Amino acid sequence: MNKLSFSITYEAYEGLQELDERDQSLCKDAVKALKTSWSPYSNFKVGTAVRLSGGEVILGSNQENLAYPSGLCAERVALFTIGASRPDAVIETMVITAHTDNFKITTPVTCCGACLQVMAEFERKQGKEIEVLFYCIDGQVLKVQGIKSLLPFVFVEKRLENGAEQIYPL
Template identity: 55%
Template sequence: MINHEIKIAFEEYNTFEELNDQDKHLCLEAVKALKGSHSPYSNFSVGAALRLKSGRVLYGSNQENAAYPSGLCAERVALFNWGANYADDPIEALAVTAHTAKFQISKPITPCGGCLQVLAEYEKKQEQPIRTILYCQGGAAWVTNGIESFLPFLFFEDRLVTVPV
C-alpha cells in the first residue's frame, strides 16, 4: 500500500482592500454581474466576471429554471460565452461572488463540480492556468492560480482528444 497526500494552495485575504487593483476591479465586475441573475427559486444570486488578456471583461450570472436541471451556473455562463466568442483571447482571471437577502454570506462560495470541470477544460484548451478569485462581499477573498487547488482529481483523458490528420 502507498499513502498519498494532496495539498492545496490558495491565498486568503481578510478584506477586499488587501487585493491588488486588478483583482479588486474584477471582483467589482462580478458584483455587477449579479444584476443579471435569474434566481427566483433559490433567491441566491451568483455573479462571475472573466478578465481576458485583451482587458475585455465577460460576465455571467446564474440562470435558474422551474425545471431545475435546465438552469446554469454563473461561472459556466461566462466560460461558455468565452468559448463560443472569444477563445482566441486567453482568460487571465475569473472572479465569483454571491448575494442573498435570506442570510449573511460569511465566506467565499466555491464553484460547483461541474463549473470546476469546465474551468479545467478551458485551462487545458488555452494551455495556461486561470487565476480564480472567490469574493465574499464584506468579507474574505480566496485566490488560487489554477484549478488544481479546487479540483485535484480533475477529469481529463488525453486519448479523448482527436488530433487532426
Template identity: 55%
Template sequence: MNKHEIKISFEEYDNPAQLNEADRALCLEATEALKKSHSPYSNFRVGAALKLQSGRIVYGSNQENVAYPSGLCAERVALFHWGANYPEDPIESIAITAYTDDFTLTRPVTPCGSCLQVIAEYEKKQDQKLKIILFCQDGPLWVVQGSESFLPFLFFEERLAQS
C-alpha cells in the same frame, strides 16, 4: 500500498481593498454581474467576471429555471460565452461572488464540480491556469491558482481527443 498526499494553497484576504488594482476591479465587475442573476427560486445570486488577456471583461450570472436542471451557474454562463465569442483571447482570471437576502454569507462560495470541470477544460485548452478569486460581501476573499486546487482528480482522457 503507496500513500499519496495532496496539498493545496490559497491566499486569504480580509477584503478586496487588499488586492492589486486589476483584481479589485474584476471583483467589482463580478458584483455587477450578480445584479443580472435570474434566481427567483433559490434567491441565491451568483456573479462571475472573466478578465481576458486583451483586458476585455466577460460576464456571467446564474440563470435558474423552474425545471431546476435547466438552469446554469454563473461561471459556466461566462465561460461558455467566452468559448463561443472570444476563444483566441486567453482568460487570465475569474472573480466569483454570491449574495442572498435570506442569510449572511460569511465565506466565499466555491464553484460546483461541473463548473470546475469546465474551468479545467479551458485551462487545458489555453495551456494556462486561471487565477480564481472568490469573495462574498461579509467575509474573507480567497485567491486560488487553477482548478486543480479544488478538484485534484479532474477528468481528462487524452485518448478522447485522438481521431
C-alpha cells in the same frame, strides 16, 4: 498499497482593500453581474467576472429554470460566452461572488464540480492556468492559482481526445 496526499496553496485576504486595483475592480464587476441573475427559485444570486489577457471583462450570472437541471451556473455562463464569441481568448482571472436576501453570506462561495471541470477544460484549451478569486462581499477573498488546486482529480481521458493533446498540451 501507497498512501498519498496532496496539498494546495492559496492566498486569503481579509477584504477587498488588500487586493491590487485590477483585482478589486474585477471583484466589483462580479458584484455588478449579480444584477442579471435569474434566481427566483433559490433566491441565491451568483455573479462572475472574467478578465481576458487583453484586459476585456466578460460577466456571467446564474440562470435558473423551473426545471432545475436546465439552469446554468454563473461561471459556465461566462465561460461558454467566451468560448462561443471569443474562442481564441486567453482567460487570466475569474472572480466568483454571491448574494442572497435570505441570510448573510459570511465566507466566500466556491464553484460546483461541474464548473470546475469546465474551467479545467478552458485551462487545457489555452495552455495556461486560470487565477480564481472567491469574493465574499464585505468580507474575505480567497485566491487560487490553477484549477488543479481545486479539482486535483479532474476528469481526463486521453482516448477521447482524438489528437486534442497536440492542440491543448496542458
